[in-house]
Amino acid sequence: MVNFTSKQAMNNKVRIQDSFWDPFMELVRGTVIPYQWDALNDAIEGAEPSYAIRNFRIAAGLEEGEFGGFIFQDSDLAKWLEAVGYSLAMMPDPALEQTADEVIELIAKAQHENGYLNTYFTIKKPGQAWTNLHEAHELYCAGHMMEAAVAYYDATGKRKLLDVMCRFADYIETVFGREPGQIRGYDGHQEVELALIKLAQATGEERYVKLAQFFIDERGTEPNFLVEECRDREGFSYWTQKKQPIPTVAQMAYNQAHKPVREQEVAIGHSVRAVYMYTAMADLARLTADESLFSACRRLWDNTTKKQMYITGGIGSTHHGEAFTFDYDMPNDTVYAETCASIGLIFFAQRMLQLEAKSEYADVMERALYNNVIGSMSQDGKHYFYVNPLEVWPKASELNPSRHHVKAERQKWFGCSCCPPNVARLLSSLNNYIYTSSPSTNTVYTHLFIGSEARFQLAVGEVVLTQQSKLPWEGYVRIELTLVPQETFTLALRIPSWSQGRAAMKINGVLTTYDTVNGYASVDRPWMQGDIVEWELVLEAQLTIAHPEIRANAGKVAIERGPLVYCIEEVDNVTSLSSISIDVGQKLQPNYEPNLLGGAVMIGTEAYANESTSWVDDSPYRPFTQQQALERVRLKAVPYYLWGNRGVGEMTVWIRKGGV
Amino acid sequence: MVNFTSKQAMNNKVRIQDSFWDPFMELVRGTVIPYQWDALNDAIEGAEPSYAIRNFRIAAGLEEGEFGGFIFQDSDLAKWLEAVGYSLAMMPDPALEQTADEVIELIAKAQHENGYLNTYFTIKKPGQAWTNLHEAHELYCAGHMMEAAVAYYDATGKRKLLDVMCRFADYIETVFGREPGQIRGYDGHQEVELALIKLAQATGEERYVKLAQFFIDERGTEPNFLVEECRDREGFSYWTQKKQPIPTVAQMAYNQAHKPVREQEVAIGHSVRAVYMYTAMADLARLTADESLFSACRRLWDNTTKKQMYITGGIGSTHHGEAFTFDYDMPNDTVYAETCASIGLIFFAQRMLQLEAKSEYADVMERALYNNVIGSMSQDGKHYFYVNPLEVWPKASELNPSRHHVKAERQKWFGCSCCPPNVARLLSSLNNYIYTSSPSTNTVYTHLFIGSEARFQLAVGEVVLTQQSKLPWEGYVRIELTLVPQETFTLALRIPSWSQGRAAMKINGVLTTYDTVNGYASVDRPWMQGDIVEWELVLEAQLTIAHPEIRANAGKVAIERGPLVYCIEEVDNVTSLSSISIDVGQKLQPNYEPNLLGGAVMIGTEAYANESTSWVDDSPYRPFTQQQALERVRLKAVPYYLWGNRGVGEMTVWIRKGGV
Structure with missing residues (x-):
């Protein structure tokens, strides 16, 4: 029983006008969207080409060539278009709208007669659609394009892309299901589920909700679809281009398909997949008044945000599989905390707020937004962190392979460029949160x-x-x-x-x-x-401690002020930052610095630093009795979201308590 | 000009009788050598098969079959035989000697007419010898067998294996060199260099020293042999079994072949390769009175031991390539500190002591021996650490892929089983150090x-x-x-x-x-x-601090007493260990416990622990102002070499200074 009464509630009309947020939105409008358009068109010098537009042109028969980029490259264009939709809703821009209309024409041209749309399979593997849901991201790409279609339709009233994606959704509905001849399965990367809900809300078509529900209900049931599908391919893997051992059901935890979603106890596996799925689960729990789904959402929310979330709102403790690890395992230096994952966490929080207004959801939403998410983008809007560390030693990022994934500088458009367009679509739709x-x-x-x-x-x-x-x-x-x-x-x-x-x-x-x-x-x-x-x-700078089970933060404090988490950077402090311990008995002194990075409140306080001048003999270890008195130093902290905008240097969020 | 006068000095006759060390040697004699013999014969249930003996039988034409194990599997048998040699020198054992004689016969049968000996190439790639020095470990395996030959000859006076290996060395001398038709190159894994020195000392043949010198002098010169060799193979790689991009000269730092050895400033690349090379360099500096080599040895010694060595004598900060990273990068939890690398460091220290008697070499030798090396072996002699961490959280070892290489329990014989026989050969020749x-x-x-x-x-x-x-x-x-x-x-x-x-x-x-x-x-x-x-x-328990540039140890102390580094284990203390901070103002109280793991001095002292009972609300972060008083707890530390012998649990060497 689908309840659409809350649709209206979600479509409250909100327009942002805010001195802190306007510059971000202006950045998205004026810089990020045009820059990303160039990126999609392979027109950014020194950045890896995207191939996204070119793939559509080839698929549409307008150009000859090979497919380029990742198998899910279509989703980059989709996320860009979605951001464009939100942006046009906020502020009309005829030139941008025309560009979008043209690319929508292109997308329509790449659609098959039966509604199917995916440039990878069209160009490279015609006839092999739906043979590798585990790895090939077809429904994932479809979902992103549905989200774009809805956003663009909401903004402009133009149905072209919406119709394209409804046709695709209608086709998907014929392919997947429990009837003979249908695929009783689901995508390896969740996304289409939440997108179908949006499509249902935009069109009033309840059957799209039912299709989302099918995907959610089937996920992780026995026999395991993804495992059986691998078996049907004899283990052939797209990523390695050779046969691999058939994975176990337990290994499907990476895709949150190791057990039915209602039985999942902890956040596990690839963190973006997880939060996208939780988002759709919360949508469905609301729309279908499904108590068992609601209680699974609450349980997964609790585990994610209370036992596996960094103070910055980052999630995902390891770069191996961009994944959750386990409760309280939150290394600051080998962290992942992918930008996209925090954005997905914000989606999840938003849906939980639609289910029940509890401030803890909004607290987390705010935490992720003001720290992990906006910190991922440079002040020029053209450079991004994919990984958002809480501790950086640039030399280790360069020379210790365990930290190669942790960049000390925001990068240009990535080869796998999921994060930048995700930031753009979130910021340009911030009014909805x-x-x-x-x-x-x-x-x-x-x-x-x-x-x-x-x-x-x-x-x-x-x-x-x-x-x-x-x-x-x-x-x-x-x-x-x-x-x-x-x-x-x-x-x-x-x-x-x-x-x-x-x-x-x-x-x-x-x-x-x-x-x-x-x-x-x-x-x-x-x-x-x-x-x-x-x-x-009351918005006071405060010291924060972490749960004692979070071993990485033992003996340390973080500085927070309101929604902002602070960090210390090498440029403002003595090096190494690890030599600093904060005098927890002293006052934290906020000071607004109007000329620093667009204006920000910095925090100063007293700290200690280990002296290093007496280590003249170069010995790596020596008796504690020879330790010299600590030096008294001034500590200066900056908002985390601003880190790394003043050259390359060390950074840390968690600071040792001093002064022993 | 080779100076053999010091040969006598190295062959001092020393017999150990020591209540601390005798049990280790007895373990090697009575358990490790027989157990490893079973392992080499694939007779240990539940452990991965070695295939080492079987490979020799196949190569000798006594059995049909495929080559098994790693490409360098021959070296396992060599290291075992070397240990047997040392063991027989200490204590005659006719049955063991007969087993060894038989396996030496087998080895001799696997030797080619021209002297060549390597079961991998004999069985799997006949005619392709010396085509992939970069990866194939041929000279490495040769070197280990030379060391075995010398040890066995010294112990028994039997020349059979010595003659086999001299024939092989003579053949190598014809293959490698600067004359037309010879390979002007060297092995990807250093080892033969130090082995040739031993062969020279055993036989009085100066030309083996010259051959070692050739390998050392050629290494890293331009044009880079290993790079050119890869080019000749069109990039084909043994490990991936496909063509790879041709590596750069800089990438040859992994093999310490990125520049001539005399120009190398810092310890870099695969740490075992590095210290084996430094050992040979020190040998050559002594035998040929080569000042430039001597000064390179000193420089590399200083960098290794003063800037890249763990307090346990472990070296190698990353499992990626089992390698050094850079100065002061010594993570305790993602550490490598391979057992073999510490053994190689002991070889290097021994050779530096032969060059010049300075106590710092012996200090390091003692540190590595009493901590990293003997800690790698279980009390039963049948389980080994390959990686020797300074901090273990068993759950993270299991569930965080960045720490999968850090085992919380010693393992049975490894697939790549370099470490156990290396421990055996070191302990059974300890009289030489x-x-x-x-x-x-x-x-x-x-x-x-x-x-x-x-x-x-x-x-x-x-x-x-x-x-x-x-x-x-x-x-x-x-x-x-x-x-x-x-x-x-x-x-x-x-x-x-x-x-x-x-x-x-x-x-x-x-x-x-x-x-x-x-x-x-x-x-x-x-x-x-x-x-x-x-x-x-004066042998007092003391607290030790680390150089301030070692970020991982900031704010922490270690406990040492004499040559022993101590650690705290979960079994003796509250959990999590990270919640403990040591009261640095209190006395460290040693207490000999005769019944604990063969008898050992434990150290007790006062510490603080974070209370955790007040975290009832499950929130991961909270204001420092809500921090409760620390609890006073008793801390108990055990010698590092004994850790992990009483069940699986947390362990840490570095402990936070308390009590803030």
Whole structure:
């Protein structure tokens, strides 16, 4: 039983206007989207070619040539188009829209008569579609293009790509299923599931939800589809281009297909696949009121965010398979914390908020957004981290192979370039993450404090409000109600975990009490047009410790201030950074530096540093009794998201507690 | 100009009798050698087959079959035979000698008419000898068999294997060289160089030294032989069985062939290859009085031991290529520290001591021997560590792929089983590492304090002494001179670095002053038969700190007592070990526990532990202000070499300084 009533709630109209976030969005609009367009067209000097557009041209019969790039290269164009859709929704741009229209024509030309669309199989393996779901990313690419189609349709009202992708989805529906002759299987990389939900919401077609549900329900059941499919291929692997041993069901944990999704206890395997799947599970739990799915979502949320999440909102502790490892295993130096995974975590959080408004989801969403995600992009919008480490020693990144994946500098467009367009599509759709509303309970929830104008349709009528925010630098938010219904409705403001509950609300200048419901300050009252709600959050720099089971952070603290995690960089401090220990008894002193990287609050405090001048004899080890007094030094920390923008150097988030 | 005068000095006759070391040697004799014989014969249940003997049988035409095991599998038999040689020298064993004689017959049968000997090429690639020196380990295997031949000849006087290997060496001499038609090249894995020196010393044949010199001199010169050889094979690689890009000269750093050996500044590449090469370089520097080689040895020694050596005497910071990384990069958890590499480091130290008696060489030799090397073997002699970590979290070893190479339990015989027979051959020849003598300066040096009877030939005559030692548990050594020449000679006792110079000498009960020469207490006097020299070393448990550039050890201390490094294990302490910080102001209390793992001195002290009971809310991060008081706990440390003998658990050498 599909419940589409919440569709409206998701499509609240929100427009961002915010001094912190506008520059990011402007960067996406003005730089990232054009730059990525060049990248898709292989027009960036010194970067590996993408081949994405060229593949479509070849598949469409407009050009001769070989397929280039990864097997999932189509998804890069899809993610770019999705970002374009969001961007056009925010700000019209006829030239960009025309470019998009043209590329959509190209995509349509590459579609087969029966609806199938995938340039790799069209160019390179005609007739072999759906023979390697385990590795070939066909449904994954389809899903991304569906998301693009929906975004572009929402922004422009143009149905061309939407129709293309509905035709593809209709075809997929005939290929996959439980009837004789159908494939009772699913993709090796989850994505189509969440995309089908979007397609259903855009078109009102409930059967797309059912198809998503099929994929989710089948996943991990016995006999294991992916294992059997490998057996049918006699173990032939696309990646190694030779026969491999048939994998075990347990090895399908990499694809979260080792057991039915409702039985999965912990986040495991490739982290992007995992969070994309959890996102679709939460969508389905909401739309079909599936309690067992909901409880699996809660369990996987808890494990992911409480036992396997870095303080920056990064997930995935190992580059081997870009994967989760196990509870509390969070090395800072050999970390993965892929940008895409944090973006997927934000998707998951958003869907959980749609299921139930609990501030912990928004806390995590905010953590991932303000740290791991925006930190992945350079200030020029043209360089990206794929891996987002919490500790970097550039020489080790260069010379110790265990750390080669940890780059000390943001890179140009990647060969496997999933992250940059993912950042673009998230930032350009950020307006969708700030609020949710519950029309039935007549509640408007504010999850993120980002300046914006928002319009909501509740049962009692329409609400329009304007939010102004001084986040992340100051804990002050002001909401003006510019349109209110006659009857009462509830305004619910998140009490961020970082405020430690120290949050005061004023209505029209008068301090007001509020009910705390699931971490939200809730005020249910008759509102007047022009009412001003001020939300004063204590935003103090603080030292944070990690759970004692997180061995990597033993004896260390991190600095946080509001939603921002801080780090220390070599450029501001003595080297090596490991020689520094922070004097935990001293005050943390925030200082806004307007000229530094667009303006930011730095934090200064007192610390100790090991002296090194007495190690004249070059011996690597010596008695502790010969240790000299520590030096007193000044420590300066910068927001994590700004690290690595001032040359190559050491960086660390976790700092030793001093001063022994 | 080859100087063989020191040959005699190396062949001092030394027999060990020592309560600490006898059990190890007995283990090698009684268990390891028979067990490894079974392993070589594929007779150990549950362990991967070795195929080593079978390969020789096939190559000798006694059996049909395919080659099995690694391309360098022959070297396992060689190392076993070498250990047998040393063992027979220590203690006759007719049955073992007969087994060895039989296998030597087998080896002789596998030799080609022209002297060539290698089962891989004989069985699998006849006619393709010397076509892939980069990868195929032919000279490496030859070298190990030469070492075996010399050891067996020295022990038994039997020339059979020595003659086989001389024939092979003679053949190698015709194949390699600077004349037209000869290969102007060298092996991808150094070993034959040091072996040829031994062969020269056993046979008096100077041309084997010259051949070793040729290999050393050619290495890394332009045009790069290994690169050109790859080009000749069109990049075909044995390991991948397909064509690979032609490697660059810089990539030959893995094989220490990226530049001429005299120009190499830092230890780089595969660490076993490196130290085997340095050993041969030191041999050649001594035998040919080559100053430029000597200075390269000193430089490489300094870099290896002062900037790239773990406190346990382990070297090699990464499992990628089992290699060195760069100065001060010594991660404790993703470490390699291969057993074979520490053994090679001991060889290098021994040769440096033959070049110049400086106590720092012996300090390192002792460190590697008492910690990394003997720690690699289980108390039953049947299980081995290949990788010797300084920090183990068993769950991470299992579930984080970056740590899969770090085993929490010693393993049975390995597929690539270089380490176990290397341990056997080192321990069974340990008598060769205790002393050196300088006949020309009439000095007897004692480097290691291991109970033994030793006989030296000086210019002034023969010296026989008996050493008794309470090491490593007590700092007391007693030397009795049982035969002395008429004229004066110098007795030089090492002042171990761990004594911090607090070393008192008594002669016949009377406190005596001594000269300190290069770290040795030197006494030059007329000695009387029956003179008793007592050597009282302050052997105190101490805390050790690491150089501030070693980031992995920042804020931490290790416990050492005499030559032994200590560690803490989960079985004796609270978990997780990372939650423990040591109270550096408290006394370290040694306590001999006779019933623990054969008897050992444990060390107890006071420490703090993070409380974990207050983390009831399951949140991974929380404000430092909520940190509860630390708990006071008792800490118990055990010698590193004994770790992992009481079940699987966490272990760490470096412990956080407390108690903040």
